[in-house]
Structures are given as C-alpha cells and as structure tokens.
Amino acid sequence: MTMPSVSDSGLATDAAEGSVVLERVTRAFQGRRVLNEISLHIAAGEFVALLGMSGSGKSTLLRALAGLDEEVEGEGLIRVPTARSVLFQDSRLLPWESVLDNITLGLDGPDPAQAGRQALASVGLAGRESAWPGQLSGGEQQRVALARSLVRRPQLLLADEPFGALDALTRLKMHALLRALVGRLRPTVILVTHDVDEALALASRVLVLGNGRIADDFRLDLDHPRHSDDPRLVGYRQRLLITLGVTESA
Numbered sequence: 001m002t003m004p005s006v007s008d009s010g011l012a013t014d015a016a017e018g019s020v021v022l023e024r025v026t027r028a029f030q031g032r033r034v035l036n037e038i039s040l041h042i043a044a045g046e047f048v049a050l051l052g053m054s055g056s057g058k059s060t061l062l063r064a065l066a067g068l069d070e071e072v073e074g075e076g077l078i079r080v081p082t083a084r085s086v087l088f089q090d091s092r093l094l095p096w097e098s099v100l101d102n103i104t105l106g107l108d109g110p111d112p113a114q115a116g117r118q119a120l121a122s123v124g125l126a127g128r129e130s131a132w133p134g135q136l137s138g139g140e141q142q143r144v145a146l147a148r149s150l151v152r153r154p155q156l157l158l159a160d161e162p163f164g165a166l167d168a169l170t171r172l173k174m175h176a177l178l179r180a181l182v183g184r185l186r187p188t189v190i191l192v193t194h195d196v197d198e199a200l201a202l203a204s205r206v207l208v209l210g211n212g213r214i215a216d217d218f219r220l221d222l223d224h225p226r227h228s229d230d231p232r233l234v235g236y237r238q239r240l241l242i243t244l245g246v247t248e249s250a
C-alpha cells in the first residue's frame with residue numbers, strides 16, 4: 001500500500017482506495033465555525049447525497065474534499081483518493097476550446113482523443129466533438145462536463161449542485177445518465193444537492209449538515225428503479241424534511 005501524502009492543510013491523498021475519511025475537520029470564517037469538528041467515513045463505492053439548508057457548509061465541505069481549500073484548520077485530517085473529479089453547477093467549459101478539447105485537456109493515456117470521443121458518446125453526444133460549448137444547451141454542456149470528469153476515471157466524484165440550473169425534465173434525464181455511468185464506473189460519489197427528491201432518487205446514503213455538524217446520516221435501503229410512492233421512500237423523505245426543518249414532526 002502506498003503511504004498517503006499529507007499537505008499542511010491536513011489533506012491526505014491516497015491512490016489505493018476510493019474511501020473518504022474526515023477526522024475532526026473544522027473550518028471557520030471570521031471566527032464562525034461552518035464545519036465544527038466533523039468526523040466521517042465514506043466507503044468506496046458509496047453514493048452520498050449531502051443535504052442541508054442554505055449556508056450549512058455543504059460547498060465548504062466539498063471544497064475541502066476537492067483540495068480547493070487550503071485553510072481547513074487545526075488537528076483535522078481529510079483523506080481522499082488522489083483520482084478525484086469535481087462537477088459544479090455551471091459546466092466551467094472553456095468557451096474557446098472545442099467540446100472534444102474540453103474533455104481531453106490535460107488527459108494522459110495512449111489515445112486521449114479516442115477516450116474523449118468514447119466519453120462524449122457515453123453521455124449521448126457522439127458527433128458533437130467539434131462544436132463550441134456556446135453552441136450547446138445548458139443540459140448538453142453539463143453532459144460534456146460529466147464526460148470530462150468521468151474520462152479521468154475518478155475514484156471519487158465530487159458534485160456541487162450539478163443539475164441545479166437545469167429544467168426539471170433535463171434534470172431527470174441527467175439523473176438516469178449519472179446513475180448509468182456511476183453504475184458502470186463505480187466511483188465513490190458525494191453529491192451536494194438542495195433537492196430532497198434528487199437525493200432519494202440517486203443516493204445510497206444521505207448526510208445532512210446543520211449547525212456545523214452532521215445532523216443526520218442514514219443509508220437508503222432501496223433498490224433501483226425507485227418509486228416515489230414506495231412507503232420506505234416516503235418515510236425517508238419525511239425524515240429528511242423534518243431534519244431540514246421544513247416539516248414539523250407528527
């Protein structure tokens with residue numbers, strides 16, 4: 001086993017496993033602890049939906065896991081796979097590069113262009129290689145961003161509201177696509193979402209952040225395809241709405 005490398009901010013990367021470990025991770029802004037000694041273990045292959053009210057620290061936690069935050073404090077340790085990709089709400093494609101070049105930029109391997117074409121086909125956009133990002137719809141741009149992430153074969157896929165800006169129908173299509181791709185490539189996934197139904201449609205485990213802590217953490221005992229009227233799913237939804245403070249408990 002390779003030893004993880006640890007940076008000054010307590011971020012350790014280890015290519016050997018797809019699991020994620022946080023130990024007493026704290027992040028404060030102007031003295032206010034947005035993440036307050038969070039400890040957590042996520043096993044390889046779990047699909048975690050990260051929920052919480054606006055401002056509860058979801059993006060802060062995701063940025064820390066992505067290695068985009070140099071100021072996670074104190075004694076805390078974060079251990080993540082080296083091979084990780086991040087998806088954001090906006091596709092962050094380079095407008096002056098073709099779709100294919102966006103996917104393959106910086107990609108190693110024997111035939112990056114071929115890998116890029118395959119990735120594009122896997123998101124249903126075969127033939128659009130030489131289009132400019134500006135010629136694609138928002139949903140198509142997010143599919144390119146997904147292809148760009150997955151062509152790198154991440155062990156960990158971090159996604160911050162990736163479907164938040166899409167219309168409801170496109171979002172449902174993206175759910176099906178993501179599920180198919182994740183089912184095939186089996187990365188660990190951490191998906192930040194505001195959408196309780198998105199979490200219930202996709203995740204194998206749900207985490208709720210609140211007051212700097214993990215307010216709830218449970219696994220979904222549900223097969224796919226999932227049906228919104230399944231009594232277990234209805235029960236999970238109710239539990240989440242109560243934890244999030246949207247519904248009063250009975």
Ligand SMILES: Nc1ncnc2c1ncn2[C@@H]1O[C@H](COP(=O)(O)OP(=O)(O)OP(=O)(O)O)[C@@H](O)[C@H]1O
Nearest residue numbers: 029030034052053054055056057058059060061194
């Ligand atoms: N760079 C920063 N400087 C100061 N405060 C920040 C910074 N980044 C985040 N915060 C604060 O930390 C808190 C958590 O922000 P974060 O973006 O992680 O929340 P979130 O749960 O992702 O919210 P949303 O659902 O609205 O996107 C907020 O109160 C925010 O104002």
